[in-house]
Amino acid sequence: MSDKEKILDIKDLDISFKTTAGVVHAIRGVDIDLFTGETVAIVGESGSGKSVTMKAAMGILASNATVNRGTIQFSYHHADGSPATVDILTQPKKWIRDHINGKRIAMVFQDPMTSLNPTMSIGKQIMEGMIWHFKTPKTEAYAKAVQLLREVGIDDPEKRMKNYPHQLSGGMRQRVVIAIALSCDPDLLICDEPTTALDVTIQAKIIELIRRLQKERGISVIYITHDLGVVAKVADYVNVMYAGKIVEKGTVDEIFYDPRHPYTWGLLSAMPDLDTADERLYTIPGSPPNLLYEKPGDAFSPRNRYALVVDDKAEPPMFKITEDHYVASWLLDPRAPKVEMPAELKARIERMKEEAAKHGSEL
């Protein structure tokens, strides 16, 4: 594990937003690691701070955001091959735009219907980054853009180059957004819920496309999603986020087969599946906390039916289970009563394991 090269290392990231209602403490000490060529998924409910964390890494936080603590170390290679590591949070905006955005870290946004400029042709939007960062001659940029469109699976790319976003379907637009992201050969691709706004049939194709491109180009990918189905298909590592904190992290197998945090149990139980005997789909009771008002202790405790008294007094530390598997829950403390995951979930995980064994795949 130590011989792998770390590309992104987020440590103790803490961000708050000034709003008219008060200060929202959105990110409360997040650690995320990503190694070259691997995929990390960040999973959590809306408002858990998944997107904000990654926007911080891109230097595109909203103007009312304040970074209180933390570092975001990003490692890359200069054109001559010499390695470099920078803390993105300490760099000026202009430097991030010129050296990081698009060139080394690219992002795919959630809604392809709104993330393309409606008054600029597809071709221009793909070529723009190359011309901006590398002063690529127009003809060369054009050829590369056509090649990219072909690579992301768009037919008749020469014709599409002249098209405007409104002439393309949602799935096609997301392919274009992916082509834009890949145009400057970035080392890291951040996909912010890339399939949430798309049809189910298109979702699978886009996921497949991103996976294929990752394999071909050897890039690292961060998935931000609330869809555990997507996570199971793409991720090497999973970070489960709740109320601006990572509550459980581990390899994809550890999270799916050996979840330890009650919130992860809830998320896994809430996944629809065909074999569950229950008529009703399980949901986690309550709603995510309002981060305007901070409560002492574990933010999840009001919704946690296994909550301990200590949960309302002190925040749980990260308990180490294995080299990769960490859980922030007092249930893992040796003094805590022994709590098993719900029987229903246990049965479901057994079924998933059998299924995986039958098909010979990881999951």
Add this chain to the structure above:
Amino acid sequence: MKKYTLKRLFTSLFTLLAILLVLFILMQLMPGSPFNDEKLNDDQRAALYAKYGLDQPVLVQFFRYVSNMLRGDYGVSYNISKNTPISQLIQTRLPTSIYIGGAAVALGAVMGLILGLIAALKHDTFWDTLATVISVIGVSVPSYVFALALSYALGFRLQWFPMLYNTQLATQSSVLPSIALSMFTMASIARFTRTEMLEVLDSDYMLLAESKGVSGPALIFRHALRNALIPIITVLAPLIVDLMTGSLVVEKIFAIPGVGSLLVNAIQSNDYNVVISLSFIYSAMYIGIMLVVDILYGVIDPRIRLAKEGD
């Protein structure tokens, strides 16, 4: 696009004819007559009506006017300047109004855009507040107040510009009235630019452009302003016509020989041909500018252009 433009030109022509007809009917409904000299008796008045063909039915008058118009004859003035052809009457007045109005529009639009851009880019700072205050003053203070203030300060006190319009010094004389007239346009455009830019700057595609690494003027002009311009043009169009057709009050303050005062005089004295031809010219300008605006939309917004090509 060509087909669309032709279609629009054709419908514009019909619109203009319809406007002309309505004007004729309205003139007939207006009380009084152009010949209201107390010394005239009924016989003399009837003779005058016959001479100018005003005793004919409206439709006959209408068709005769249209056919004369096609030959460039807009009729003569009955009252303001007896028997002078209209074309001669407005020959110097219309260009003066268009010149001053045009300068006001250009000044107002450019200043408004700059002010709005600054306000949006420096959102929630001192500059934003300053721009907002200027806009509110520009919208709420009538142009004649600006005209009087400018005329006093820059004309009377500092004597930089003539206080009254001087045909020999047309350019210098136009400066103060143009500034006074531009204030409302500037303020409206500034407010719209600010709102539209804020909305565009907040959009996902701006975030994508930033995440590509685009920054500085390219980000503002290539990505943001172009998208913000579409609604701005919509408010600008009627303002253009408003200003080009002359403002009565500002014309009075600076003693400008423009068309604004001519029209008011003509209406008061029932000078039919002057009213009709000026109203007709206004309508033609309005329709023309709207046509240009619609074509501009297509140039700026591919969604509109491509939809029109499909026509």
